[in-house]
Amino acid sequence: RMAELAPRDIVAREIFRGGWTDLAEGLCKTIEKSGKMSPEAEVGVKALHLDLRFDLAVRERDPLKKKDLIKAVLDAKEEFVHQYSGTKEATETTESLPDVYRALGETITVAIQKTADVKQVSDLQREGDRVYTQAEDKIKARLEELSQDHASPANERLYTSLSYNLPRTHYYHSLLSPAGEWKKKDLLEKAIEGFQQFGLDNNENLLYYDGA
Secondary structure, three states, X not given: OHHHHOOHHHHHHHHHHOOOHHXXXXXXXXXXXXXXXXXXXXXXXXXXXXXXXXHHHOOOOXXXXXXXXXXXXXXXXXXXXXXXXXXXXXXXXXXXXXXHHHHHHXXXXXXXXXXXXXHHHHHHHHHHHHHHXXXXXXXXXXXXXXXXXXXXXXXXXXXXXXHHHHHHHHHHHHOOOOOOOHHHHHHHHHHHXXXXXXXXXXXXXXXXXXXX
């Protein structure tokens, strides 16, 4: 019945939000094979495919395989944002990136905990540090861009989301370092400072309570 009331790409997105990833993926493939899509619908299906890939990646049990799958999704999402800049789907994909970075960092942390190989641990820590540093730099750069003009509702929402996600990313970054290390302490202090500032600017936003 829902398929009679809305375009199939929207139906696929709603099916995915309902938790039926495999069904949504099948519908996406059917839509693509039909070749009957508007340019807008095509962008929507591509964005949905990336979300589906991420959902499937986080189900992988092997932490090293999971890490590689999530990293591939992250790269694809960042390319999508660049290719379709200015679209609603690009904005939504940008807002989803911190969750992908977080999942990647958490997976690397689990991989570190599950290996006794000193070299592999060192390699994973370097990779995790690189991933989070890249994420932090990109969020800061985007915040700087938006600070010049975030009067539109879409930009205001994105600015608020990124202001929250920067300290959250600092926090997850800190989990890579052992207790007592200077870097861990520095990142945690940045996270606290960022959440406190977010609270001052957004004390009526529900994200304020999460930050607190």
